[in-house]
Amino acid sequence: MLKYIVRRLLATIPVLLGLSIVLFAFVHLLPGDPCTAILGQRQTPAACARLRENLGLNDPLYVQYLDYIGGLLRGDFGASVINSKPFFDEFSVRFPGTVELTVAALIFAVGVGIPLGRLAARHAQGWIDGLVTAISLFGISIPVFVLGLVLVLIFGVTLGWLPTQGRIEARAGFEPTTNFLLLDTALAGRWDLFVDVLRHLILPAIALGSIPLAIIARITRASVIEVSNEDYVRTARAKGLTERRVDDRHIMRNAWLPVTTVVGLQVGGLLGGAVLTETVFGWNGVGRWVVDAIGNRDLTIVQSTILVFALIFLIVNLIVDVGYAFLNPRIRYS
Amino acid sequence: MSLETPGVTAVAAAPRRAEERVSRGLWSDAFSRLLRNRPALVGLICITAFIGVAILAPVIAPYGPYEQRTGGRLEAPSAAHLFGTDLLGRDMFSRVLYGAQISLQVGVIAVLMALVMGGLIGALAGGLGGWVDSVLMRVTDVLLAIPGILLAIGIIAWLDRGMLQLMLAIAVTYVPIFARLLRGSILALRESDYVIAAGAVGASRLRLLVRHMLPNALTPLIVQATLILATAIIDIAGLGFLGLGPPDPRTPEWGTMLVDARRFLQTAPHIVFFVGGAIVVSAIGFNLLGDGLRESLDPRLKR
Numbered sequence: 001m002l003k004y005i006v007r008r009l010l011a012t013i014p015v016l017l018g019l020s021i022v023l024f025a026f027v028h029l030l031p032g033d034p035c036t037a038i039l040g041q042r043q044t045p046a047a048c049a050r051l052r053e054n055l056g057l058n059d060p061l062y063v064q065y066l067d068y069i070g071g072l073l074r075g076d077f078g079a080s081v082i083n084s085k086p087f088f089d090e091f092s093v094r095f096p097g098t099v100e101l102t103v104a105a106l107i108f109a110v111g112v113g114i115p116l117g118r119l120a121a122r123h124a125q126g127w128i129d130g131l132v133t134a135i136s137l138f139g140i141s142i143p144v145f146v147l148g149l150v151l152v153l154i155f156g157v158t159l160g161w162l163p164t165q166g167r168i169e170a171r172a173g174f175e176p177t178t179n180f181l182l183l184d185t186a187l188a189g190r191w192d193l194f195v196d197v198l199r200h201l202i203l204p205a206i207a208l209g210s211i212p213l214a215i216i217a218r219i220t221r222a223s224v225i226e227v228s229n230e231d232y233v234r235t236a237r238a239k240g241l242t243e244r245r246v247d248d249r250h251i252m253r254n255a256w257l258p259v260t261t262v263v264g265l266q267v268g269g270l271l272g273g274a275v276l277t278e279t280v281f282g283w284n285g286v287g288r289w290v291v292d293a294i295g296n297r298d299l300t301i302v303q304s305t306i307l308v309f310a311l312i313f314l315i316v317n318l319i320v321d322v323g324y325a326f327l328n329p330r331i332r333y334s
Numbered sequence: 335m336s337l338e339t340p341g342v343t344a345v346a347a348a349p350r351r352a353e354e355r356v357s358r359g360l361w362s363d364a365f366s367r368l369l370r371n372r373p374a375l376v377g378l379i380c381i382t383a384f385i386g387v388a389i390l391a392p393v394i395a396p397y398g399p400y401e402q403r404t405g406g407r408l409e410a411p412s413a414a415h416l417f418g419t420d421l422l423g424r425d426m427f428s429r430v431l432y433g434a435q436i437s438l439q440v441g442v443i444a445v446l447m448a449l450v451m452g453g454l455i456g457a458l459a460g461g462l463g464g465w466v467d468s469v470l471m472r473v474t475d476v477l478l479a480i481p482g483i484l485l486a487i488g489i490i491a492w493l494d495r496g497m498l499q500l501m502l503a504i505a506v507t508y509v510p511i512f513a514r515l516l517r518g519s520i521l522a523l524r525e526s527d528y529v530i531a532a533g534a535v536g537a538s539r540l541r542l543l544v545r546h547m548l549p550n551a552l553t554p555l556i557v558q559a560t561l562i563l564a565t566a567i568i569d570i571a572g573l574g575f576l577g578l579g580p581p582d583p584r585t586p587e588w589g590t591m592l593v594d595a596r597r598f599l600q601t602a603p604h605i606v607f608f609v610g611g612a613i614v615v616s617a618i619g620f621n622l623l624g625d626g627l628r629e630s631l632d633p634r635l636k637r
Contacts, residue, residue: 018476026492037494141617143568145575145589146610149596157600272481276572280596290484291576294491302491310479 004325012314023307024068027055027078027299038081038297051081055300077307078300080293087304090289095308096179097167097285101277102270104201105209110263113213117220117259118252124225132217139214144273148207148280155203163200165282168193208277212266219262223255230254257328264320268313367630374626380619388434395428399586408602417608421594426605429586430612436580436587437616440501441566445559447505452512453555459513460520461543471517474510482507483572490573495581504569508562515558519551553631561624564617571613588613 030037034057035048051057056064071078077087120132156164168174168181174193176184185194227233228251236250237243275287282288286305293301368374387394402422409419417426459470477485489503523529524547532546573579574589583590588609595605 014472015475015479018472019479022476026488031493137618137621138614141564141568141621142610142614143571143575143617145572145592146606146613149592149599149606150610153599153603153606157603268479268481272483275483275487276575279576290487294487294576294578297491299491302488306480306484306488309481309484313481314479 001325005322008318008321012318015314019307019310020069020072021065023303024065026303026306028057028061028064028068030299038299040297054079054081054084072307077304080298081300082296082298087301090301091286091304091308093179094284094286094289096181097283098271098274098278098287100167100180100182100201101204101208101283101285102267102274104205105270105273105277106212106263106266108205108209109212109216109266112209113216114220114259116213117217118224120217120221121224121228124221129221132221136214136217139210139217142210143276144207144210145276145280147210148204148277151203151207152280162203163196164203167197167200167284169196169200172196204277204281204283207280208270208273211269211273212263215266216259216262220255220259223258224251227251227255257324260320260324260327264317267316268309271309271312364627364630368626371626371629373622374630377619377622377624377626380615381623384434384616384619385438387431388438391428391431391435395425395431397425397428399424399429399432400584401425401428408598408605410602411604418602418604420591420602420605421598426591426608429591430588430608432586433588433591433609433612434616436585437567437570437613440497440504440570441563444501444504444570445508445563445566447501448508448562449512449555449559451505452509453516455509455513456516457520457543457548460517460524461539461547467517470513474513477506477510483569486569486573487576487578490578495578497580500570500573500579503573504566507569508566511558511562512555515554516551519554520547523547523550557624557628557631560620560627564620564624567613567616567620 034055035043035051038051039047056067059067075088077091079086080090116132116135120129123129152164155162163169168185172193174181174185174188174190177187178184181197182194185191185197233246233250236246241250274285275290277283278285278287279291286309290302290305293299293305368378402424406419407421407423409415409423411418415425415427417430420426420429455470455474459467480488485507486503489506490499493499493502520543529542529546533542537546570579570587571589571592574587575592576589577593579585579587579590591609592606595602595609599606
């Protein structure tokens, strides 16, 4: 097991190296003059000199790269080109919002997707199966921002049931400490606001979770159907086990495996989709920050956000793979 | 089920019937299977409508896509303006039609670019193996580690906005998928008897790759390309919605059109409805056709 984990960790190193080169090129090898590219209208000789100094653009390329890597290893993810604020100053305020959103979306996708997939598999080829297939087809075919706008229109504008903008009722004047608002409101004992934060989460989580939900439902269905046709399932039934026991102990235990992998892979899509979802719902997260940063051509912010998101994706999938090997001895010993 | 396979049918059936079955190739056989697959047929209809609308937009559209104040601002749908009008009084029906043109162009070119780049990487990696394979696969790993839309956003931020940049940004996000797919097929085909046989009679490595392996690896690529067209259309609209679409903000691009729709959701909900509907219908079309193609091109697949 340890050997597997070590091997898996070593395999990530070239990817990290490649990632650092790509992201280094993103800021340091801009096509054209970097001053024009980054500063645009704000370009003055003084600002240009400062930019060159900050990014070390006057050094040879390999020195620039080593500086960049050295900075990353020391936890220095660069600073905004616009206001010189270090990346993590703003990121740490924004990131909790994106985490709450993506986790809520993932819970929705898994919580609804897996039961839907199991239901469809149990009634394979029947009308329920057809309905689930149609739902998942719709889920992967509707863009998150279109679904988001439709949800806002129905539940916000028309019915007025749920809030559609922001993470918390602004008039409450709540002062967050960690910016994980569910945690903050709970710790402050403000349960009224805790419920308010939850209500703000519902629509964005549904919009963002729709694609992973569709994919998870599909893969669960396929996986359960495949396992159900195995000889050992027939044997279990022949032994006279109850249908429930066959389902829990024989089918699902094996059907989980491909599902876990797919759930891990959804994290990338969720982080990307968060950019669009946050734009629709006026959500104060990293995604909106990136979109603003591109508008300002604040490339170091974009660069470091991509890096952090890619790292999260790699780490989550590392955990999933290790967990998978833990669940499935066949992988461990191959 | 195996009776569906052309070769087997030809042998099993009576001589006279065999003759007419043999004359049908893989593609016509697959096509007739496709037509019997109802979801795929629905997909085919959606796509035909989408492509037809894109090509015939100048003929069907009652107004030009840039023609302003053909009606009042943000007008609800009416006989004169089937889909209503937008903020500048432009006819939404005409703009949605012209939008199909842009999505189709950008989508198809982007997917073709991805297919060529990914195919080249996959063929080199699978065909040459060794360190070339290792290096190329690590490159695809890096691309896969960056969430798709964020990668596209980054590329546009790097190259600045533009139509070509938009296509390239979408294309790069799908390169690793095609690369891995083709590499996987080639690795599997390399071990197959007919490739080994061709190699044994002296076919060169290039000839083996181009003449023997590529044609047989094409099917999964075509299926994947169809499915990816659906996501590409969604991604193009997504980038447009973020303000990273075509550089001219007046361009009738579906995602760009939704930026206004968000601001005037309350007064003009019809914009979201029609533009969103157009995106969903074309995405559903390519998804259904892709699934249908997968089933009909692979006779071994269980229905």
